[in-house]
Amino acid sequence: MKLSNFRWRTKMDALLSWSLPAILVILWQIFSSMGWISTETLPAPVTVIRTAIHLARSGELIHHIDDSAVRALLGLAIGGSIGLVLGFLNGISRFAEKILDSTVQMLRNIPHLALIPLAIMWFGIGEESKLFLVALGVFFPIYLNTFHGIRSVDPGLLEMGKIFRLTKRALFWHIILPNALPSILIGFRYALGIMWLTLIVAETISSDSGIGYMAMNAREFMQMDVVVLSILLYALLGKLADLVAKALEKRCLRWRVNG
Amino acid sequence: MFQLNRKVSGTTLDIRGLKKQFDNRLILNNIDLLVQRGEFLAVVGRSGSGKSTLLRLIAGLEEPSGGVIMQEGKAISGLNDAARIMFQEPRLLPWRTVFANIALGIRDQNGRTEKTARILEQVGLAGYGKQWPGVLSGGQRQRVALARALASNPRLLLLDEPLGALDALTRIEMQRLIEKLWQEQRFTALLVTHDVEEAVILADRVIMLRDGKVGMDIRIPLPRPRQRNNPLFASLVGTILDQVMASTDRQKSQTLNLVTSKTDKASS
Numbered sequence: 349m350k351l352s353n354f355r356w357r358t359k360m361d362a363l364l365s366w367s368l369p370a371i372l373v374i375l376w377q378i379f380s381s382m383g384w385i386s387t388e389t390l391p392a393p394v395t396v397i398r399t400a401i402h403l404a405r406s407g408e409l410i411h412h413i414d415d416s417a418v419r420a421l422l423g424l425a426i427g428g429s430i431g432l433v434l435g436f437l438n439g440i441s442r443f444a445e446k447i448l449d450s451t452v453q454m455l456r457n458i459p460h461l462a463l464i465p466l467a468i469m470w471f472g473i474g475e476e477s478k479l480f481l482v483a484l485g486v487f488f489p490i491y492l493n494t495f496h497g498i499r500s501v502d503p504g505l506l507e508m509g510k511i512f513r514l515t516k517r518a519l520f521w522h523i524i525l526p527n528a529l530p531s532i533l534i535g536f537r538y539a540l541g542i543m544w545l546t547l548i549v550a551e552t553i554s555s556d557s558g559i560g561y562m563a564m565n566a567r568e569f570m571q572m573d574v575v576v577l578s579i580l581l582y583a584l585l586g587k588l589a590d591l592v593a594k595a596l597e598k599r600c601l602r603w604r605v606n607g
Numbered sequence: 608m609f610q611l612n613r614k615v616s617g618t619t620l621d622i623r624g625l626k627k628q629f630d631n632r633l634i635l636n637n638i639d640l641l642v643q644r645g646e647f648l649a650v651v652g653r654s655g656s657g658k659s660t661l662l663r664l665i666a667g668l669e670e671p672s673g674g675v676i677m678q679e680g681k682a683i684s685g686l687n688d689a690a691r692i693m694f695q696e697p698r699l700l701p702w703r704t705v706f707a708n709i710a711l712g713i714r715d716q717n718g719r720t721e722k723t724a725r726i727l728e729q730v731g732l733a734g735y736g737k738q739w740p741g742v743l744s745g746g747q748r749q750r751v752a753l754a755r756a757l758a759s760n761p762r763l764l765l766l767d768e769p770l771g772a773l774d775a776l777t778r779i780e781m782q783r784l785i786e787k788l789w790q791e792q793r794f795t796a797l798l799v800t801h802d803v804e805e806a807v808i809l810a811d812r813v814i815m816l817r818d819g820k821v822g823m824d825i826r827i828p829l830p831r832p833r834q835r836n837n838p839l840f841a842s843l844v845g846t847i848l849d850q851v852m853a854s855t856d857r858q859k860s861q862t863l864n865l866v867t868s869k870t871d872k873a874s875s
Contacts, residue, residue: 504696
């Protein structure tokens with residue numbers, strides 16, 4: 349009884365959180381049909397959906413989404429794992445921190461998008477330049493949060509581990525890593541945002557495929573519906589990434605009673 | 608058959624001329640102390656009198672500045688393998704279940720599950736194994752910490768104001784539990800506390816630290832379980848309290864020093 353009640357409530361919550369976007373789309377459609385919004389400013393939702401179906405049928409849409417997704421995930425994997433490893437290294441070893449951390453902090457102050465011209469000159473407009481930019485962008489939040497998570501370990505717990513004769517490896521797996529996990533996941537969520545942002549900019553400026561390219565290409569032919577579709581796709585993909593991050597947090601941080 | 612209620616004999620301690628200095632402050636100055644096998648000793652004193660430092664030295668968490676701690680006739684160096692500590696905070700891993708937290712205290716893989724289940728039952732938390740520490744009450748968390756400390760059958764249990772953060776009723780419950788487990792397992796116990804009543808309820812002997820030395824050493828001849836309404840109990844508590852309070856004035860200047868040096872550290 350209680351459980352079904354709970355389920356019903358979560359369903360209601362989900363419905364409520366989607367109701368505002370739904371209402372906005374409906375209003376948008378109504379205003380477009382009434383002619384209050386000119387189709388040159390903004391195409392009607394129905395037109396956008398029709399375009400989406402059309403592009404999906406031709407395979408073009410899937411092709412672009414696929415290219416963008418691969419870039420995003422690969423860049424995240426490369427930059428994220430470097431950030432993770434370096435964060436662990438500098439968090440655990442004071443020596444490594446002394447050598448590496450101030451350099452990382454210096455680099456962090458350069459907006460990574462400022463490197464777009466350099467990336468194009470180094471790698472051309474192929475995959476490498478976009479992977480480089482995404483990897484660089486996601487590196488910092490993951491590095492910083494991993495480092496901070498490792499350093500914020502409760503010394504009382506470490507002392508307890510010492511008294512119970514935990515090995516260094518056990519200290520890491522039982523105390524240091526779980527303690528850092530919430531912070532790492534925050535870094536991950538941040539990184540997902542930066543990942544999309546970097547990709548949009550990189551694909552818009554220089555590319556021959558991907559959602560950003562699709563939008564820029566459509567602009568040249570004044571295909572407003574494709575431009576709007578691209579923007580909506582980014583919004584949906586961003587939301588999807590956020591849902592994945594949330595699910596991961598829920599799974600990894602089950603012990604947080606009031607989480 | 609699994610070893611149920613295995614009798615563990617406690618260690619003896621023979622502390623001679625123990626000194627501990629932090630920066631320029633002498634915390635412990637020539638402590639001489641003998642602890643019998645299986646004895647329950649309580650250490651009282653004002654805050655800053657070095658009670659916790661003494662405990663940490665015995666655990667091997669700090670190095671003495673002078674003197675020696677002999678355990679079973681051998682000087683302690685490095686971490687004390689026979690000892691387990693229980694702190695004022697339970698220091699449980701919030702990301703591990705109650706069961707896993709206790710199992711952490713057992714190094715031997717053999718029979719780890721059975722041992723953990725048994726000690727959980729002994730501290731009155733059978734059925735709580737799968738819970739996260741975060742859902743437990745303060746008293747229950749300390750029970751888990753006690754179970755973890757005792758899971759490996761230590762020969763010396765060091766209690767560093769373990770009940771200080773609990774409410775009065777829970778504290779009495781915990782005192783009974785500690786006494787019961789001590790009587791069953793026969794380890795040597797050292798309890799640091801600022802609660803004189805607690806010291807008299809539990810200990811065979813109460814010592815007080817003053818000016819870094821053992822300033823008082825009183826045997827508690829009351830039969831167990833001890834009653835708080837026993838007139839001898841009240842008079843013993845009174846005597847010890849008087850002694851502790853008498854040491855206050857002399858320590859005031861030192862405590863002040865401690866406070867200022869602490870704030871210096873915090874602000875720097």
